[in-house]
Amino acid sequence: MKKRLGVPLYNIGAVLVGLVISASLLLFLKLNPVEVIALSVKKIASDGYTLGEILVKATPLIFTSLAFAFTYKANLFNIGAQGQFYAGAIAAIALSLSLGDRVPQGVLLLIVLVASFASGAAVGGLIGFAKSRFRANEFLVSMMSTYVVSALMDFLLRTTLQETKAEYLQTDAIAKSTYLPAILPGTRVHLGFVLAVVTAILIWVLLYKTPLGFRIRAVGYNHNAAELGGIRSGKIYVAAFFIAGGLAGMAGFTEVNGVQHMLLQNFNTSIGSFGIGIAILANGNPIGCIFASILFGFLNVMGTTMGRLPGLNIPASIIDLIEGIVMICVIMSYFVRKAAENRSEKQRLKKAGGK
Amino acid sequence: MMSTPLFLGALAEVYAERTGMMICAIEGIFLIGAWGGFVGVYLTGSLVIGLLVAILCGMAMAALYGVVTVYMKQQQVVTGTALNILAAGVCAFFQRVLFGVPTTPLQIQTLPKIAIPLLSKIPVLGPIFFQQNILTYLAYVLIPVAVFVLYKTSLGLTLRSTGENPEAVDVAGLSVNRIRFLTVLVAGAIGGLAGSFYTVGYLGMFTSGIIGGRGWIAFAICFLGNWSPKGVVFGTLAFGLADAVAIYIQAVSGHTIFPNELIIALPYILTIVLTIARSNLSVPAKLGVPYAKEN
Numbered sequence: 001m002k003k004r005l006g007v008p009l010y011n012i013g014a015v016l017v018g019l020v021i022s023a024s025l026l027l028f029l030k031l032n033p034v035e036v037i038a039l040s041v042k043k044i045a046s047d048g049y050t051l052g053e054i055l056v057k058a059t060p061l062i063f064t065s066l067a068f069a070f071t072y073k074a075n076l077f078n079i080g081a082q083g084q085f086y087a088g089a090i091a092a093i094a095l096s097l098s099l100g101d102r103v104p105q106g107v108l109l110l111i112v113l114v115a116s117f118a119s120g121a122a123v124g125g126l127i128g129f130a131k132s133r134f135r136a137n138e139f140l141v142s143m144m145s146t147y148v149v150s151a152l153m154d155f156l157l158r159t160t161l162q163e164t165k166a167e168y169l170q171t172d173a174i175a176k177s178t179y180l181p182a183i184l185p186g187t188r189v190h191l192g193f194v195l196a197v198v199t200a201i202l203i204w205v206l207l208y209k210t211p212l213g214f215r216i217r218a219v220g221y222n223h224n225a226a227e228l229g230g231i232r233s234g235k236i237y238v239a240a241f242f243i244a245g246g247l248a249g250m251a252g253f254t255e256v257n258g259v260q261h262m263l264l265q266n267f268n269t270s271i272g273s274f275g276i277g278i279a280i281l282a283n284g285n286p287i288g289c290i291f292a293s294i295l296f297g298f299l300n301v302m303g304t305t306m307g308r309l310p311g312l313n314i315p316a317s318i319i320d321l322i323e324g325i326v327m328i329c330v331i332m333s334y335f336v337r338k339a340a341e342n343r344s345e346k347q348r349l350k351k352a353g354g355k
Numbered sequence: 356m357m358s359t360p361l362f363l364g365a366l367a368e369v370y371a372e373r374t375g376m377m378i379c380a381i382e383g384i385f386l387i388g389a390w391g392g393f394v395g396v397y398l399t400g401s402l403v404i405g406l407l408v409a410i411l412c413g414m415a416m417a418a419l420y421g422v423v424t425v426y427m428k429q430q431q432v433v434t435g436t437a438l439n440i441l442a443a444g445v446c447a448f449f450q451r452v453l454f455g456v457p458t459t460p461l462q463i464q465t466l467p468k469i470a471i472p473l474l475s476k477i478p479v480l481g482p483i484f485f486q487q488n489i490l491t492y493l494a495y496v497l498i499p500v501a502v503f504v505l506y507k508t509s510l511g512l513t514l515r516s517t518g519e520n521p522e523a524v525d526v527a528g529l530s531v532n533r534i535r536f537l538t539v540l541v542a543g544a545i546g547g548l549a550g551s552f553y554t555v556g557y558l559g560m561f562t563s564g565i566i567g568g569r570g571w572i573a574f575a576i577c578f579l580g581n582w583s584p585k586g587v588v589f590g591t592l593a594f595g596l597a598d599a600v601a602i603y604i605q606a607v608s609g610h611t612i613f614p615n616e617l618i619i620a621l622p623y624i625l626t627i628v629l630t631i632a633r634s635n636l637s638v639p640a641k642l643g644v645p646y647a648k649e650n
Binding site (some may be wrong): 025028077079130134136137139140141143144145147148151152154155158270273274276277280315317318319320321322323324325327328331332335 | 419423432433434436437438439440441442443444445447448449451452568571574575578616617619620623624626627630631632
């Protein structure tokens with residue numbers, strides 16, 4: 001149990017180190033990092049809207065990190081969360097546009113939720129099937145699937161889903177009745193955040209308290225042993241990818257119905273990759289994913305705020321930089337922590353042996 | 356030919372993966388190589404320096420990857436992903452630092468096509484194969500060299516053993532970690548060079564999306580080519596062919612028969628199909644597994 005307490009400490013330390021390194025890069029822009037950070041933090045803290053943005057940004061990240069973490073528990077690599085997200089978004093916009101004002105809000109939201117889950121799950125399921133039936137490398141298949149779904153989305157945006165004005169590659173805005181209701185007044189925080197947190201908790205329950213979750217984890221630890229125990233790993237692969245895909249698809253629902261209210265090209269392009277980083281940060285633990293996603297949401301907002309600071313002209317790319325550096329620092333912190341643990345373990349053994 | 360960077364990248368990946376290192380940062384290495392090459396040429400006007408900068412950038416990124424995965428023994432997939440994000444951020448950020456926000460896209464001269472005398476006069480094949488830029492000629496030279504080194508030299512044997520049975524290499528007195536790290540460095544150098552092909556060798560400009568997933572295709576070609584240089588050659592040619600066919604279809608039929616997006620998605624679909632079809636791959640046994648000495 002002592003180890004558990006140490007981990008968050010190291011991770012927080014890593015994040016801080018990462019922030020410091022990123023901040024020092026501001027020197028290249030001939031800016032004073034301390035000033036910039038202080039200004040940004042003050043701005044974030046003072047403005048309820050900006051604080052809310054942290055949760056808004058965290059919402060899809062929770063889903064995509066769950067999408068990676070879930071299959072990670074089965075020792076599978078779902079790199080396709082981005083594509084599954086797009087698939088869910090396509091389903092969400094298509095249904096929202098067509099069912100717009102014809103179905104009561106509650107029912108519509110439920111339908112779209114299920115549809116976006118199913119859409120992402122379908123993509124995921126195909127990947128899982130390829131793995132179980134053809135022993136295909138899921139890393140490659142899932143990675144490529146993102147590009148394929150992305151191309152599909154671009155195609156749809158150009159043809160059937162395109163806005164009536166036909167000017168840009170985007171859809172019409174969806175009707176107000178299809179919005180995910182906002183829950184914190186004065187912010188953009190919407191029901192999707194609650195949905196994300198609830199989903200993460202449900203996934204935790206699924207993984208650790210149900211037979212299916214047990215089988216998934218068993219296959220992850222040692223799929224040969226699991227087979228001997230009567231678990232058909234092929235089916236588990238499909239199930240794991242199916243659920244994971246659905247999770248990412250749900251992000252499509254929250255982003256379309258809760259934030260964008262339309263579908264356009266190149267939106268949220270990195271939430272898949274960030275999801276992977278977050279999942280690792282959280283060590284695959286669904287509850288950890290919630291917190292790590294909020295952290296990344298915070299980093300994201302920090303980057304945007306820095307970019308908005310008047311007169312300083314900090315580019316938006318600082319967000320990628322910050323998040324990349326923080327991720328590397330966290331990865332390194334695992335090593336540092338292990339080394340420290342080993343050292344203290346050795347010392348303890350020495351003391352015990354020496355006596 | 357557009358296959359050159361894919362070939363170089365895939366070859367680099369093959370060597371690295373044979374020692375057990377899965378360079379998931381290849382996309383980032385391509386990107387930073389492309390950017391480094393661009394900056395090098397832009398700032399100095401010299402193509403050679405540009406290429407050197409590309410190599411150095413690739414090596415730097417690879418070094419970071421190597422330190423974290425080999426010496427700190429961390430997860431390769433995640434480290435690679437983090438580095439890809441980092442590369443995107445670094446390129447965009449420092450592009451801003453160096454050049455501000457230009458009103459027109461910055462341009463550099465590109466590598467000239469060098470026609471090899473005599474050979475380039477061969478009808479049809481001549482111009483295709485022998486009127487290319489220097490990076491493509493480098494690739495030609497590397498094909499036999501790579502095959503020879505990997506299979507017929509003791510260095511190649513050591514590399515392959517590191518990926519299959521690192522304990523044996525360790526017992527033989529060589530440092531597994533050092534071999535892996537150095538291979539990753541070299542792979543990074545070549546990868547950076549490959550990335551620079553897109554800016555210095557072809558487009559003459561740098562945009563953040565210039566690599567567009569092609570680093571990953573090189574990664575895939577390594578897998579599909581069964582981790583051998585020969586396989587890489589076939590894989591690269593296959594992709595180059597698919598690309599050419601796609602462009603041809605587009606030119607001939609416009610948007611009418613096949614939607615534009617399908618053409619774009621074709622290399623990726625091809626990769627999926629091939630991945631499914633080739634289920635009997637000979638994966639290096641210790642791919643992705645960090646080596647820890649039993650203390």
